[in-house]
Amino acid sequence: MTETKPAKRKLSLAGQIFIALIIAIIVGLLMQSHAEFAESYIKPFGTIFLNLIKFIVGPIVLFSIMAGIVSMKDIRKVGAIGGTTIVYYLCTTAFATAIGLFFGVMFRGSFPALTTTDLTYEAAEKTPFMDTIVNIFPQNFLAPIYEANMLQVIVMALILGFAANLLGEHTPKVTAGIETLNVLFMKAMEMILKLSPIGVFCLLCPVIAASGPAVIGSLAKVLLAAYLAYIAHVVVVYSAAVGGLGRTNPVKFFKGMAPAILFAFSSASSVGTLPINMGCCEKLGASKDVYSFVLPLGATINMDGTAIYQGICSIFIASCYGIQLTPTQMLTIVLTATLASIGTAGVPGAGMIMLALVLQSVGLPVEGIALVAGVDRIFDMGRTTVNITGDASCVMVVSNLLKKKLESWSASESAEDASSEE
Numbered sequence: 001m002t003e004t005k006p007a008k009r010k011l012s013l014a015g016q017i018f019i020a021l022i023i024a025i026i027v028g029l030l031m032q033s034h035a036e037f038a039e040s041y042i043k044p045f046g047t048i049f050l051n052l053i054k055f056i057v058g059p060i061v062l063f064s065i066m067a068g069i070v071s072m073k074d075i076r077k078v079g080a081i082g083g084t085t086i087v088y089y090l091c092t093t094a095f096a097t098a099i100g101l102f103f104g105v106m107f108r109g110s111f112p113a114l115t116t117t118d119l120t121y122e123a124a125e126k127t128p129f130m131d132t133i134v135n136i137f138p139q140n141f142l143a144p145i146y147e148a149n150m151l152q153v154i155v156m157a158l159i160l161g162f163a164a165n166l167l168g169e170h171t172p173k174v175t176a177g178i179e180t181l182n183v184l185f186m187k188a189m190e191m192i193l194k195l196s197p198i199g200v201f202c203l204l205c206p207v208i209a210a211s212g213p214a215v216i217g218s219l220a221k222v223l224l225a226a227y228l229a230y231i232a233h234v235v236v237v238y239s240a241a242v243g244g245l246g247r248t249n250p251v252k253f254f255k256g257m258a259p260a261i262l263f264a265f266s267s268a269s270s271v272g273t274l275p276i277n278m279g280c281c282e283k284l285g286a287s288k289d290v291y292s293f294v295l296p297l298g299a300t301i302n303m304d305g306t307a308i309y310q311g312i313c314s315i316f317i318a319s320c321y322g323i324q325l326t327p328t329q330m331l332t333i334v335l336t337a338t339l340a341s342i343g344t345a346g347v348p349g350a351g352m353i354m355l356a357l358v359l360q361s362v363g364l365p366v367e368g369i370a371l372v373a374g375v376d377r378i379f380d381m382g383r384t385t386v387n388i389t390g391d392a393s394c395v396m397v398v399s400n401l402l403k404k405k406l407e408s409w410s411a412s413e414s415a416e417d418a419s420s421e422e
Helices: 013-030 032-072 075-110 129-134 150-165 168-193 196-210 213-217 220-245 250-256 258-267 270-283 288-301 304-320 327-340 350-361 366-373 376-401 403-421
Strands: none
Touching (some): 013 032, 013 196, 013 258, 032 150, 032 168, 032 196, 075 220, 075 327, 075 376, 150 168, 220 250, 220 376, 250 258, 250 376, 258 270, 258 376, 270 376, 304 366, 304 376, 327 350, 350 366
């Protein structure tokens, strides 16, 4: 009798990314004296991978939302999902800013006293409120996808999805085409994601080589405060939301989110992590109707990690200038950071623009951003991880809160389809 050898267990994507991340840190530390080489010859391969991810994100968002709408048919579904999502995002962002301020105040006495003379930082011009509203609506079919403007892509998908449902006898043909294109781009995404470990190594290694212990050391306490705040928000707020409102075991949730968390940490791009985040939410059992709409929206407007960063950096910059923030100013920071998060693009460095708005709202010198600009990438890795985890927590919460409604609407749609076929 011949014994059958047990099949070798394949290392999960999360495991592969984690190993790549550790190797990147080790190699990066060893290459500190050759940072230029890492920047010139290793980073380009990471950029290629990130470009591939960005290339697939636009079509994925467009066709997944369209496919969701043509399958939903009922506009009440979109309204319920969208309304619940925005309320959740605004609430968690307000909590995040408050947590950032709390940790900033706690660490204020131990923050380094950095010199503020000769600091220069040119803040981006503040976009008028009505311009922000106008910019949500696309004026070109290809530009939103090319520019990875997720809000405009979502608006396009909503318009085209609802239009497809109103085509009468042509609707089934168009629906089949949309679903086919959705499957096509999902398959392409699957192929690209197999390169994740290589991409993670090539993206992270040059960052570690350039921002070694010597650079990070001067702002170690500020970074520590930020990362403790990140962890506190994820562990306390998201665990409570996922467990209490989402009826999902938090341990199961974080374990399922591991591939997206590791990729977000190394790439510092919410939009770039979107395809992986979708896959994680699907495996966690979330409704496709929900995650195909909530995650793209979250990659654009949900910035909990960025909000924490605003709170910490506002306290740090104020202390460097010898300014004591009042409770009213802290409340202003919470409100400004919460509202400014809407429309902030999910790409590396977007938090700097938000920080300028927050500093201006309480009369702090915008030039103070130069104090943290040198290690912004290190901040960005953590805040992006919080951002995408918050997006996924919203998916679990909305899926559970609207479970009965979505099921009843789906049942009524199925009944309508059956009667129309007869």
